[in-house]
Amino acid sequence: MKVPGWDVVGETSTTSGRNPGGVPAPSPDECTRRDVIRGAAAVAGGLVLEACAHGDRSAASLPNAPPPAAASTPSAARPGLAGGLTVSGTRLIKDGKPFFVSGFNYWAGPTLAREGNTAGWDQVRRDLDGLQRCGVNTLRVMAATEGPDSEPYRIVPTIQPALGHYDPAGVAGLLRFAGELAARGLHAIFTLNNFWPWSGGFAQYVAWAGQGPIPYPPPAPKGSWDRFSNFSGSFYKNTAAVEGYDAYLRYLVPQLKDNPMVIWELANEPRGMRNGAAYRRWIAASARLLKSMAPGQLVTTGSEGETPSPLYAGLDLVDDHRSADVDFACFHLWAENWGWVHKGSLERELPSALERANHYIRDHVARGERLGKPVLLEELGFPRDGGSYLPGAPATVRDRYFEEIYALVASLMPTTPMCGIMPWAWAGSGRPPRPGEMWRPGDPFVGDPPHEPQGWYSVYDGDAMVDLVARWSPKLVAGGAAS
Secondary structure, three states: OOOOOOOOOOOOOOOOOEOOOOOEOOOHHHOOHHHHHHHHHHHOOOOHHHHHHHHOOOHHHOOOOOOOOOOOOOOOOOOOOOOOEEEEOOEEEEOOEEEOEEEEEOOOHHHHOOOOOHHHHHHHHHHHHHHHHOOOOEEEEEOOOEOOOOOOOOOOOOOEOEOOEOOHHHHHHHHHHHHHHHHHOOEEEEEOOEOOHHHOHHHHHHHHHHHOOOOOOOOOOOOOHHHHHHHHHHHHHOHHHHHHHHHHHHHHHHHHOOOOOEEEEOOEOOOOOOOHHHHHHHHHHHHHHHHHHOOOOOEEOOOOOOOOOHHHHOOOHHHHOOOOOOOOEEEEEEOOOOOOOOHHHHHHHHHHHHHHHHHHHHHHHHHHHHHOOOEEEEEEEOOOHHHOOOOOOOOHHHHHHHHHHHHHHHHHOOOOOEEEEOOOOEEEOOOOOOOOOOOOOOOOOOOOOOOOOOOOOOEEOOOHHHHHHHHHHHHHHOOOOOO
């Protein structure tokens, strides 16, 4: 996945700075990591719908294809923790009954809970109150942040400011956040690494292993998403980098292995890139390590799913979730970033974006059926009207988009592996001091990570989106139904 003009071997040729639709390629200073996805979609032909219809690798779209290779065999639910989740076939299970997710991404929660940050801890409890009023039963949070804290475009202060050094205040915040979830009966996916730089992630482990400096992507001057992605994707073949990650797992996981609210996630949006075989070996080994320490808790990958350019990204939903130690599959959906809509024409492009989203979601559900595991729509966002970053700007097109997606997810739940939905991302009462600019240390955390324009996809406590989630949550947690 790349901005237009990049040369992706095996998928596209260069486009002289313009995509096939005639939209000028963004300059490096205008790009975010999600623009990589949008650019690849444009270069590949602009229509994910067409790509899926004519080039889909799933058995569902290839009626004469040979039977797929055997995936992990669905089995009866594994023993779990009292009050926790297990999996049986294509269903999440809680207390012997199917469990469905009405969720929200809240990546900043553990950082706000940092010991000594009284205001942050007060905000966490207000945020959790607000999310639970919406009927949300599952969160997704960043449970690993890597330093040094002097590095740009990332969450600070970090939990691991230096390799193998775990900051006591950061760890205490993560643990009290998990304790608060347990007290509330609120599940959360704890993400343990990141393909992208906004929490340190793979690139930082590779740098610590002596392969630095990190070639930061945009908005860094002369940044390249392709160069960064391949640097980050070298993580799986770097023994020292993987050992650093494993050490953090061995430190953290035993401290939370008895918390029934915790679900473990290997990383945020890991990609195989040019190292697909090593990537899948890492998935299997990491999931196995987690299960050896926390057999009563669920594990997933954090994968984006197929994306518009799975060959470039080195992704395959079935293969990436095949390990018997990975309990359910996940995927992400980004309409603007994939070029389905544009800031100046959201209203006009909404119908086609919804058509593409419908196909993309159903395609991943079909892959989940082939895999024999539950499937979670774990990330999706949509811009405010006109692409505004202002917190008070209307979001009427976003609300219509989410209304349709929630209805689709609810309709799929009763008869397919679809198990829930998690919008990106909760800001609550936080507001960006400079909407549209990047985050700076000392700014409040909202729903947009530090390397992205603040206010892009944030959902605030006064948004109509909050009421939409509250209205849909009872239907989702009941297992879906016609709207």
